[in-house]
Amino acid sequence: MSFSITSAAQQAKKAARQIASLTAGQKNQLLSDIAEALVENTPAILAANKKDLIAGEENGLDAAMLDRLGLDPKRIQDIAEAVIEIAGQADPVGSISKIERMPSGIQVGKMRIPLGVIAMIYESRPNVTIDAAALCLKAGNAVVLRGGKEAIHSNLALAECIKSALAKQQLDPAAVVVVPDPDRAVMNELMTLNESIDLIIPRGGEGLIRFVSQNSRIPVIQHYKGVCHLYVDSAADQNKGLDILKNGKTQRTGVCNSLETLVVHKDIAASFLPKAAAMLAEHNTLVHACENSIYYFSNAQPATEDDWHAEYLAMEIAVRVVDDFEQAIEHIEEYSSGHTEVIVSQDYSKTQAFIRRINSAVVMANASSRFSDGGQLGLGAEIGISTSKLHAYGPMGAESLTTEKFIVMGDGEVRI
Numbered sequence: 294m295s296f297s298i299t300s301a302a303q304q305a306k307k308a309a310r311q312i313a314s315l316t317a318g319q320k321n322q323l324l325s326d327i328a329e330a331l332v333e334n335t336p337a338i339l340a341a342n343k344k345d346l347i348a349g350e351e352n353g354l355d356a357a358m359l360d361r362l363g364l365d366p367k368r369i370q371d372i373a374e375a376v377i378e379i380a381g382q383a384d385p386v387g388s389i390s391k392i393e394r395m396p397s398g399i400q401v402g403k404m405r406i407p408l409g410v411i412a413m414i415y416e417s418r419p420n421v422t423i424d425a426a427a428l429c430l431k432a433g434n435a436v437v438l439r440g441g442k443e444a445i446h447s448n449l450a451l452a453e454c455i456k457s458a459l460a461k462q463q464l465d466p467a468a469v470v471v472v473p474d475p476d477r478a479v480m481n482e483l484m485t486l487n488e489s490i491d492l493i494i495p496r497g498g499e500g501l502i503r504f505v506s507q508n509s510r511i512p513v514i515q516h517y518k519g520v521c522h523l524y525v526d527s528a529a530d531q532n533k534g535l536d537i538l539k540n541g542k543t544q545r546t547g548v549c550n551s552l553e554t555l556v557v558h559k560d561i562a563a564s565f566l567p568k569a570a571a572m573l574a575e576h577n578t579l580v581h582a583c584e585n586s587i588y589y590f591s592n593a594q595p596a597t598e599d600d601w602h603a604e605y606l607a608m609e610i611a612v613r614v615v616d617d618f619e620q621a622i623e624h625i626e627e628y629s630s631g632h633t634e635v636i637v638s639q640d641y642s643k644t645q646a647f648i649r650r651i652n653s654a655v656v657m658a659n660a661s662s663r664f665s666d667g668g669q670l671g672l673g674a675e676i677g678i679s680t681s682k683l684h685a686y687g688p689m690g691a692e693s694l695t696t697e698k699f700i701v702m703g704d705g706e707v708r709i
Contacts, residue, residue, distance in 0.1 A: 296472070296473055296474045296479070298437075298472065298474075298479050298482050298483050298486070299482065299486060299489075301437065301467065301470045301472070302410065302412075302437055302470075302483070302486045302489035302490055303489050304465075304467035304470075305410045305435040305436070305437055305467050305468065305470050305489065305490075306409070306410050306435070306489045306490075307465070307467065308435045308464075308465035308466075308467040308468040309407070309409050309410050309433075309434060309435035309468070311464060311465050311468065312407070312430060312433055312434065312435055312464070312465075312468050313386070313406075313407045313409075313433040313434075315433065317384035317386075319462070320380075320384065320430060320431055320433070321380040321381075322462065323430060323458055323459070323462050323464065324376050324377070324379060324380035324427055324430065324431065325376075325377065325380055326457075326458035326461050326462065327376055327423070327426070327427060327454060327455055327458040328373040328374070328376040328377050328380075329373075329458075330453075330454035330455075330457050330458050331369055331372060331373040331376070331423065331451075331454050332369070332370065332373050334450070334453065334454055335366055335369050337450055337453075338364060338369060338447065338450045338451060338454075339364060339365070339366070339369070340450075341446040341447050341449065341450035342362075342363065342364040342419065342446065342447040342450070344446040345362055345419075345443060345444050345445065345446050345447050346359065346362060346363055348443070349362055349417075349443050352443070354417070354443060355607075356547070357546060357547025357606050357607060358416075358417050358443070358547065360545065360547050361416075361417045361418045361547055361548075362417040362418070362419065362443060362444055362447070364419060364420075364447065368420065372420050372423050372424070375423075375424060375427070375668055375673055375674040376423060376427045376673075376674075378668070378673035378674070379427045379428060379431050379672075379673035379674060379690075379691065380427075380431070381673075382431070382672075382673055382690075382691065384431070385405050385431070385432055385691050385692040385694075385695050386405055386406065386407060386432060386433045386695060387404065387405060387406075388404070388405045389402050389403065389404045389700065390402065390403050391403050397706055397708065397709075398703065398704065398706045399701050399702065399703040399706050400701070400702040400703070401699060401700075401701055402699070402700050402702075403697040403698065403699060403700065404697065404698055404700050405692070405695045405696070405697055406433075406695060406696060406697070406698050407432055407433035407434045407694070407695055408432070408434055408491045408492055408694055408695060408696055409434060409435070409490075409491040409492075410434065410435045410436070410437065410489060410490045410491050411425075411429050411434050411435075411436050411437070411490070411491065411492050411493075411494065411676075411694060412436070412437040412438075412439065412483060412490045412492070412493045412494070412511070413425045413436065413437070413438050413439065413493075413494050413495075413496065413676065413677075414439045414480060414483070414493060414494075414495045414496070414497075414501070414505055415438075415439070415440055415441065415495070415496040415497050416440070416441040416443070416444075416496070416497030416498060416501060417441055417443045417444050417497075418444070418496075419440070419444045419447035419448055419451060421438075421440070421496060421676075422438055422440060422444075422447075422448045422451045422452070422471060423451055423454075423455075424667075424674035424675065424676060425438055425494075425676045426438065426455050426469045427673075427674065428673075428674060428675075428676045428689075428690060428691050428694055429469075429676070429694055430468070430469070431691040431694075432691040432692070432694035432695050433695070434694055435467070435468045435469070435470075436468075436469055436470070437470045437472065437483065437490065438452075438469070438470065438471045438472065439472040439475075439479065439480055439483060440471070440472070440475070441475060441497070442475035445473075445475050448471055449471060449473060451471070452469070452471035455469045455471070456469075481508070484505065484508055484509040484510060484511060485510050486510075486511070487510045487511045490511050491511070491512075492511065492512050492513075492514065493505060493509050493511045493512070493513045493514070494513075494514045494676055494677045494689075495513065495514075495515075495516075495677075496516070496676075496677045499517045499518045499604070502515060502516060502517050503517065512684075514677055514679045514681065514684070514685065514689070515679065515680060515681040516549070516632070516677060516678045516679055516680045516681070517630060517680065518549070518604040518630050518632075519548075519549030519550060519551070519553070519604055519630060519632035519633065519678075520553050520554065520602065520603070520604050520628060520629060520630040520632065521541070521549075521550060521551065521552050521553055521554075521632055521633045521634065521635070521662045521665070522552070522553070522554045522555075522556055522624075522625045522628075522629065522634045522635065523537060523538055523541060523552050523554070523555050523556065523635045523637065523662065524556040524557075524558075524621045524625065524634070524635065524636045524637070524647070525538075525555070525556070525557045525558065525561065525565055525637045526558050526561075526618065526621075526636060526637060526638035526640065526643055527558040527560040527561055527618075527638075528638045528639050528640035528643060529558075529561065529565070529637040529638050529639065530637070530639055530659075531561065531564065531565050531568065533637055533659055534565060534637040535565075535568055535569060535572060536661075537635065537637055537659070537660070537661045537662075538552065538555060538569055538572070539572055539576075540661040540663055541635070541661050541662040541663055542555075542573070542576075542578065542608075542610055543573075543576045543578070543608065544663055545663070546605070546606060546607050546608050546609075547606050547607075548606075548663075549604075549632060549678065550632070550633055550662050550663055550664075550665040550666060551606070551662065551663070552610065552635075552662050553603060553604055553605055553610060553611065554601065554610065554611045554612070554613065554628070555569065555610055555611070555612045555613070556612075556613050556614075556615055556621050556624055556625070557569075557586070557612070557613070557614050557615070558614075558615060558617070558618070558621070559585070559614050559615065559616055559617075562585070562586065562589070562614045566586055566589040566590075566612075566614075567589055569589075569612075570589050570590045570591070573590075573610065574590075574591065576608060577608055578608045578609060578610055579594070579607075579608065579609040579610075580592075580593040580594070580609075580610055580611075580612055581593070581594050581595070581596040581597070581600040581603075581609070581610070581611045581612065582594070582595065582596055582611075582612045582613075583595075583596050583612065583613040583614060585613075585614040586612045586613065586614045590612070593612075596611050596612070596613065601613075601624070601627075601628040602628060604630070618643060618646070618647075622647070622650055622651065625651060625653075626651070629651070629653055630653075630680060631652075631653050631654055631680035631682075632653055632654060632655070632665070632678065632680055633653060633654065633655040633656075633657065633662045633665040634647075634651050634653045634655075634656055634657070635656075635657045635658070635660065635661070635662050636648075636657070636658050636659070637658075637659055638658070638659070644658035644659070653680075654678060654679065654680055654686050654687035654688075655670075655687055655688070665678075665688070666688060667688035667689070667690050670688055672688055672689075672690030672691070673690060673691075674690070675688040675689055675690060676689050676690075676693070676694065677689050679693075684696075
């Protein structure tokens with residue numbers, strides 16, 4: 294029987310009503326069952342993932358994509374633990390806030406409710422399949438998951454874990470749809486189903502996100518790219534700065550919270566940049582340097598305008614020396630993608646000014662950009678990172694997958 298995305302979305306809309314009616318305890322038990330199924334089915338998941346990795350290598354996927362695609366027992370355990378953490382969080386649905394009595398006598402408040410049906414369109418990261426399903430279910434939503442063809446075997450194996458947990462709780466299996474057909478035509482049709490789907494969250498490369506944003510009839514959460522900056526101030530602890538640079542650039546290059554641009558105050562350039570150059574050279578990092586920093590690096594390339602906009606997702610970084618704090622702020626404001634920016638400084642007034650003035654989704658002082666992640670920021674996991682500011686901004690957890698309705702309580706009041 295052929296797969297119909299229109300039919301699947303319609304069934305998900307019906308199932309969403311059932312999920313929305315679950316108690317907090319029922320949702321948490323469902324998530325616990327998913328986590329248990331992941332651990333129990335680790336061998337099957339790894340076997341499916343191996344098929345994807347072999348195909349990915351044959352099809353020429355780069356190292357960053359293969360890293361995102363790959364699973365191992367620890368990653369599966371980490372995914373399961375993230376699901377348990379989500380289960381342990383407060384239920385965002387049903388909470389009432391801002392109760393106020395109006396001059397008319399009525400009491401007005403707001404209650405959190407599920408969004409309905411959320412669609413995820415994503416590329417090579419199979420962990421997104423579980424993270425998205427868990428967060429959507431926690432928030433009382435159904436979800437349609439359309440992963441990329443490069444992860445199809447992994448995603449379908451993970452889908453079996455979700456399906457078994459739904460069956461165990463006697464819940465409609467249509468509450469979580471993992472699209473089994475990676476054909477682009479299915480994605481194109483998915484983006485037209487505004488009567489069944491309430492929100493689309495694309496997660497992947499800039500090209501995918503722009504395509505979805507330009508072609509969807511459904512509201513889209515946008516995050517085009519992560520051009521994350523590290524500014525090392527004149528009052529920086531240079532050892533901290535070096536550690537944060539190393540962690541942010543070299544730990545995992547293919548993720549959106551890795552560093553892409555290093556900005557250094559001129560007063561410490563002569564002492565800090567040689568140490569940074571040695572560390573980056575150890576990791577075979579290609580450097581694109583401005584005219585005031587290039588002579589600190591061996592084999593650096595002159596930075597161009599394009600480098601300040603670049604999301605390399607590779608062992609590559611742009612470096613600029615600035616005259617002062619204000620020029621650092623100006624550079625980041627001009628070239629930021631709105632994802633994550635970091636300052637390293639022991640000057641409290643500088644760090645506070647940086648936090649106030651930079652309006653990216655995540656702003657940090659003296660900490661690695663790699664913490665810009667839903668799991669690290671207390672969300673358990675994230676369904677995506679919004680840089681569009683509307684509805685949600687930054688890493689999106691379960692609460693970001695709800696909205697609010699007005700509730701009014703009266704005692705027979707009528708409007709005059």
